[in-house]
Amino acid sequence: VIDRQLNGDALSEAEQLLVSELVEKWRSRLYDISWFMKNLNEFIAREANKEDDCTGKYWEGRYKSQALLDETALLSCMAYVDLNPIRAKVANNLEDSDFTSIQERIKHLQNAKAKAKKSNQNNKTSHQTKQPNSLKPFGAREHENTLPFSLLDYLELVDWTGRHVHRKKRGYIPKNIPNILVSLRIEETVWLDRALSFGSDYGNFAGSQTVLRAHAAKN
Numbered sequence: 001v002i003d004r005q006l007n008g009d010a011l012s013e014a015e016q017l018l019v020s021e022l023v024e025k026w027r028s029r030l031y032d033i034s035w036f037m038k039n040l041n042e043f044i045a046r047e048a049n050k051e052d053d054c055t056g057k058y059w060e061g062r063y064k065s066q067a068l069l070d071e072t073a074l075l076s077c078m079a080y081v082d083l084n085p086i087r088a089k090v091a092n093n094l095e096d097s098d099f100t101s102i103q104e105r106i107k108h109l110q111n112a113k114a115k116a117k118k119s120n121q122n123n124k125t126s127h128q129t130k131q132p133n134s135l136k137p138f139g140a141r142e143h144e145n146t147l148p149f150s151l152l153d154y155l156e157l158v159d160w161t162g163r164h165v166h167r168k169k170r171g172y173i174p175k176n177i178p179n180i181l182v183s184l185r186i187e188e189t190v191w192l193d194r195a196l197s198f199g200s201d202y203g204n205f206a207g208s209q210t211v212l213r214a215h216a217a218k219n
Contacts, residue, residue, distance in 0.1 A: 069207030069215055071148060072184060072194070077206065078147075079158050080198035086162050087196070094159060101135050102158055105151065108132045153179045161195050 005011060005019050029035045049055055068074045082102040085091035097103045112130040131137040131151065138154060139146025147154075157178040181191055194201065205215055 065204075066202055067205045069205055069211045072186060072208055073202075073206035073211075074147075075149065075154075075157075075180065075184075076191070076194040076198050078154075079161055079195040082158050083162050083165060083195070086165050089166070094155075094162060102155070104132050104135060106155065109151070109155075149180055157181065161192065164192055165196065 001011070001015050001018055002022065004015075011019065066077070068077055078101075082094070082097065082100045085097040085100060086093070091097040094100075094102050095106055108131060137146050138149055138151035157180045160178050177188060180186075181188065198206070205212060207215070
């Protein structure tokens, strides 16, 4: 009917009424953001489902949030995310891991060291304290609003963990256990299992077995 209207064909009274109703409906949709988002989400869902070979709503099963119940959970989650590019084989080292916080931290640290060298200031402590403003800084347990670890200890830990991702191409793995694992009393095998399989090992809550049991008992 619309095509006939656009072509200038003669329409019956009923057809003219139908055209008026359709035009009114389409006009209302043009300024209805809810209708726009509904159709946009439907299109994205169809394309994503086709790409991922799955069915269901776009948000169904794709995204989830997990409560990090202790420092071990926080640390393993951070390392898991920072190692995504290496695990996916799109990067060979942390410096080349684009769009990760650890890459930004490393670049910021390197720039701070370079600036200090130019100004003849070789203060290792000042290098560690200069961190990106866009990221939550590393500090210590006694410092509020900071991640309760040393920045250099975290870099050491993630680098050490990353060398275990692809064992055939891992290169040299330092024998020394990272300082953070020693301070938190986490066994190497336990840490590697948590950090490299974080996405599949936990449900809605992440933490040590003791913490998970205590949380389950409260709920």
